[in-house]
Amino acid sequence: MNQLPKEGDLKKALQNQPVAVADSVVLYSSSIRANKHRSRRYKGGTASIYLSNSLGGEQKGTLVHTVGINGGMTFYKSIPLNNQHYLEKDLNEKIPKTVTLFTDEGYNFLWDRPNHRSVNHSKKSNDPRFNLSRERWVTKEGVSSNGAEARNNLLKQSFRSYGFLSCKWGQLALNEISFLGNVRFVPELKNLLSLGDSKNVGFGDYHCSKEG
Numbered sequence: 777m778n779q780l781p782k783e784g785d786l787k788k789a790l791q792n793q794p795v796a797v798a799d800s801v802v803l804y805s806s807s808i809r810a811n812k813h814r815s816r817r818y819k820g821g822t823a824s825i826y827l828s829n830s831l832g833g834e835q836k837g838t839l840v841h842t843v844g845i846n847g848g849m850t851f852y853k854s855i856p857l858n859n860q861h862y863l864e865k866d867l868n869e870k871i872p873k874t875v876t877l878f879t880d881e882g883y884n885f886l887w888d889r890p891n892h893r894s895v896n897h898s899k900k901s902n903d904p905r906f907n908l909s910r911e912r913w914v915t916k917e918g919v920s921s922n923g924a925e926a927r928n929n930l931l932k933q934s935f936r937s938y939g940f941l942s943c944k945w946g947q948l949a950l951n952e953i954s955f956l957g958n959v960r961f962v963p964e965l966k967n968l969l970s971l972g973d974s975k976n977v978g979f980g981d982y983h984c985s986k987e988g
C-alpha cells in the first residue's frame with residue numbers, strides 16, 4: 777500500500793484498503809483489596825494484574841493485546857506487560873508494516889510504520905463550554921481506534937461467563953474466541969465445520985441439525 781497523506785481526509789486513500797486496529801484490555805484484574813491496599817510495582821493497566829511485591833508479586837489477572845482488521849479477522853494475545861517490547865512484537869507478527877494502523881496514543885513508539893495514525897482520547901476541546909473534544913474518538917481525518925475497542929468490549933462480555941479464569945489458561949481461551957470469530961472469513965474452514973452444503977453443523981460424527 778502507498779503511504780498515506782500526512783494531512784487531510786484519509787477516507788479516499790483508504791477506500792478498498794485494509795485498516796488494522798490495535799488496543800489492550802485487562803481481564804480479571806487484581807483489585808486494591810486483594811493487594812490489601814499495598815502499593816503496586818507497575819502503573820496503568822499492567823499494575824492491575826499483579827499483586828504487590830510484599831504479597832509475592834504474582835500475576836493474577838490477564839492483560840490482552842487486541843489486533844484486528846476492520847471488517848476482518850481479530851487476534852488476541854495475552855501479554856505480561858503493556859510496553860513497547862510486547863506490543864510491537866505482537867504487531868510485527870500479525871500486521872505488515874505498510875498496512876494502515878489506527879491506535880490510541882499509547883503506540884507513539886511505532887516509528888517504522890509510515891501508515892500508523894493515532895487518536896488522542898484526552899484531547900481538550902477548543903470550545904470553552906466543553907472540557908473534552910469530540911475528536912478524542914474520531915479525528916477530522918477519520919482516524920479512530922473504535923474498531924479495537926469494540927473488539928475489547930466483545931471480549932469482556934465473552935469472559936464474563938467464566939467468572940474468573942487463571943492467567944495460566946488465558947491464552948487458550950483467547951485462541952478459542954479468536955478462532956470462532958474468524959471462521960467466517962475462511963470459506964474452506966467454514967465449509968469444513970458446517971459439513972459443506974449440509975444443513976447440519978458440528979465436528980466429526982456429532983452434529984446438530986439447524987432445523988427445529
